[in-house]
Amino acid sequence: MVVYLLKRLILAVPTLLIASFFIFSLVHLAPGDPIRGMLGQYQDPELIAQLRKAMGLDLPFHVQYARWLGKIVRGDLGISITVKRGAPVAELIAQRFSVTLELATFSLIIALLIAIPTGIISALRQNRLSDHVSRLIALAGVSIPNFFLGILLILLVGVYLRQPWGAGGYVPISRGLGKNLAHMFLPAVALGTAYSAIIMRMMRSAMLDAMSQDFVRTARAMGIAPWDIVRRDIVKNALIPVITVIGNSIGYLLGGSIVTETVFRLPGVGNLVIMGVFRRDFPVIQAVVLIIVVIRIFINLAVDLTYGMLDPRIRYGGTS
Amino acid sequence: MAREIQTGEYELGAHRTLLQEFWRNFRRNKLSLIGGVIVLFYGFLAIFAPLLAPYDPIEQFDAPPGMRNPMPPLSRDEDGRLFLLGTDKFGRDILSRAIYGTRTLLEVAVGSIAVAMLIGVTMGAIAGYKAGTWIDEVLMRAVDIMLSFPSLVLAIALVGAFGIGKIKLGPITLSNIVKIMLVIAITYSPRFARVMRAVVLQEMAKDYVSAAKISGASSARILLKEIFPNTIPPIIVQASLMMATTVLTTSSLSFLGLGLQPPRPSLGLMLNEARDYLFWGAWWYVVVPGGLITLAILGFNLLGDGLRDALDPRQARRRR
Numbered sequence: 179m180v181v182y183l184l185k186r187l188i189l190a191v192p193t194l195l196i197a198s199f200f201i202f203s204l205v206h207l208a209p210g211d212p213i214r215g216m217l218g219q220y221q222d223p224e225l226i227a228q229l230r231k232a233m234g235l236d237l238p239f240h241v242q243y244a245r246w247l248g249k250i251v252r253g254d255l256g257i258s259i260t261v262k263r264g265a266p267v268a269e270l271i272a273q274r275f276s277v278t279l280e281l282a283t284f285s286l287i288i289a290l291l292i293a294i295p296t297g298i299i300s301a302l303r304q305n306r307l308s309d310h311v312s313r314l315i316a317l318a319g320v321s322i323p324n325f326f327l328g329i330l331l332i333l334l335v336g337v338y339l340r341q342p343w344g345a346g347g348y349v350p351i352s353r354g355l356g357k358n359l360a361h362m363f364l365p366a367v368a369l370g371t372a373y374s375a376i377i378m379r380m381m382r383s384a385m386l387d388a389m390s391q392d393f394v395r396t397a398r399a400m401g402i403a404p405w406d407i408v409r410r411d412i413v414k415n416a417l418i419p420v421i422t423v424i425g426n427s428i429g430y431l432l433g434g435s436i437v438t439e440t441v442f443r444l445p446g447v448g449n450l451v452i453m454g455v456f457r458r459d460f461p462v463i464q465a466v467v468l469i470i471v472v473i474r475i476f477i478n479l480a481v482d483l484t485y486g487m488l489d490p491r492i493r494y495g496g497t498s
Numbered sequence: 499m500a501r502e503i504q505t506g507e508y509e510l511g512a513h514r515t516l517l518q519e520f521w522r523n524f525r526r527n528k529l530s531l532i533g534g535v536i537v538l539f540y541g542f543l544a545i546f547a548p549l550l551a552p553y554d555p556i557e558q559f560d561a562p563p564g565m566r567n568p569m570p571p572l573s574r575d576e577d578g579r580l581f582l583l584g585t586d587k588f589g590r591d592i593l594s595r596a597i598y599g600t601r602t603l604l605e606v607a608v609g610s611i612a613v614a615m616l617i618g619v620t621m622g623a624i625a626g627y628k629a630g631t632w633i634d635e636v637l638m639r640a641v642d643i644m645l646s647f648p649s650l651v652l653a654i655a656l657v658g659a660f661g662i663g664k665i666k667l668g669p670i671t672l673s674n675i676v677k678i679m680l681v682i683a684i685t686y687s688p689r690f691a692r693v694m695r696a697v698v699l700q701e702m703a704k705d706y707v708s709a710a711k712i713s714g715a716s717s718a719r720i721l722l723k724e725i726f727p728n729t730i731p732p733i734i735v736q737a738s739l740m741m742a743t744t745v746l747t748t749s750s751l752s753f754l755g756l757g758l759q760p761p762r763p764s765l766g767l768m769l770n771e772a773r774d775y776l777f778w779g780a781w782w783y784v785v786v787p788g789g790l791i792t793l794a795i796l797g798f799n800l801l802g803d804g805l806r807d808a809l810d811p812r813q814a815r816r817r818r
Binding site: 193196197200201204205317318320321322323325326329330332333336337338345429430432433434436437440441451452454455456458460463467470471474475 | 639642643644646647648649650651654655656657658659661662742746749750753754755756766769772773776777779781784785788791792793795796799800
């Protein structure tokens with residue numbers, strides 16, 4: 179297991195390197211000069227040359243990349259140009275990271291709480307009314323954009339029902355956990371709905387697959403209680419593909435949080451990257467995108483590792 | 499399983515073309531028919547937008563005395579002009595803007611899918627034909643890296659690199675809408691490349707390709723004349739499933755202010771503007787554009803699922 183883990187970690191390194199190179203070159207080959215953008219009206223050629231030198235922009239491309247990467251490994255994500263001039267990007271992200279993390283975690287919990295039970299019930303009552311209803315809701319759930327759902331929720335809860343927690347905005351935990359969670363609830367629902375629908379569909383079809391397997395028939399023939407079969411054999415087997423989908427779709431949650439933060443005016447990392455794009459703050463864009471990709475790669479790794487816990491047939495570190 | 503026994507469906511001697519076969523399978527699923535109707539409706543809206551829209555989408559009308567823009571549905575201005583679905587913050591007719599916004603959304607979605615297909619299919623075909631060589635390795639590595647980005651995050655990063663609005667790439671100036679198409683095409687081309695590579699590999703193993711090779715056909719001829727026609731159905735399925743995602747990404751970008759720019763009518767942008775009028779209770783400003791985006795995504799989802807099931811009935815039966 180440990181050997182396997184190490185092997186996977188080492189294999190992730192080239193992917194991360196290429197991804198970081200891609201992000202770096204994306205922004206550096208871009209049209210437009212960040213320095214000129216930064217100076218606004220004061221386009222003094224001498225000043226431009228000075229700044230270029232100070233920021234290392236006069237060096238060859240590969241040297242710039244090597245320097246950038248070296249700094250990142252040491253935790254230095256660069257200096258913000260326009261979002262908050264002169265502030266270390268790492269600090270800007272650190273201030274906001276907890277908001278995004280809370281939103282994503284809360285959404286994940288809501289999505290799972292809805293998806294897993296509905297998926298199970300839907301499969302057990304295949305083609306009955308409750309199955310049709312939950313499948314229709316799931317279909318609507320994957321089709322409604324999270325920003326539209328978010329705005330509808332604000333309209334309903336914040337405007338019509340006049341609830342202060344339904345109007346968007348962020349309350350830090352220091353002002354009370356209850357208030358903080360209440361303000362996070364609608365954003366989490368808006369973000370979690372589509373995710374939940376994806377997971378529910380997978381749960382249902384994985385359950386149906388598992389139910390038609392021979393071991394279920396054998397268990398029935400042996401006279402094991404129906405609910406025990408569902409719990410021990412069907413659900414446990416069905417969870418394996420479901421976990422893959424949860425992991426693969428985590429990118430949706432990361433991308434969607436950018437949109438949800440905008441809808442509910444939450445001061446998270448997504449909000450930061452949008453400001454970065456508007457103000458052409460390249461260090462900010464690079465850093466946030468890199469962090470999101472790193473998180474995604476590590477979550478996929480974690481998902482692979484959980485297979486072993488659910489399915490004893492999968493053994494790691496073998497000769498394969 | 500009574501469903502799998504087909505009785506009386508095949509008359510002896512009756513010859514069906516592939517298209518008829520496909521239509522029979524497609525027709526069987528009511529939901530995919532509904533999806534087809536929805537998609538046709540959108541096509542109709544987009545094509546006949548100038549005839550259907552009652553007003554110019556950027557013409558501004560003054561609210562009558564005692565009223566303010568945005569005006570609710572069924573309002574009239576002083577000259578008696580009717581605004582069926584109300585007006586927006588500048589006094590523009592929501593219905594007309596929604597119709598033209600739908601047109602723009604479909605233009606961007608169809609355009610970017612076409613470009614994504616072109617890039618992805620070419621990459622995938624080369625990788626598949628040269629499977630196992632360094633060309634394949636490089637291409638698929640690039641695809642893997644791009645897929646490690648959540649798609650919305652990649653699109654945002656690309657907009658960040660290019661800049662908002664129209665851009666100059668050396669001597670060429672790209673209009674904003676073409677730039678957005680490119681951004682989304684780059685984001686989604688890897689998925690086409692994956693599908694295409696898999697299909698080409700599958701076809702290459704078949705006898706007709708060996709026969710063509712033995713008879714001395716050139717690589718280009720085998721790829722274009724022999725393999726390519728067989729790759730069209732799976733690519734079409736992929737394209738129709740991707741349409742839903744593309745509509746979502748396009749309108750998300752516009753909602754964030756990174757996509758289509760005012761005064762061009764855009765559904766995503768309308769939702770963004772509407773946020774400032776939520777507490778006026780301007781529900782029509784939200785529901786009309788949001789509903790149109792949702793229905794479009796739903797339609798493409800249903801149609802895509804139906805096409806997939808109709809072209810691969812055996813898989814479909816398992817899914818049901």
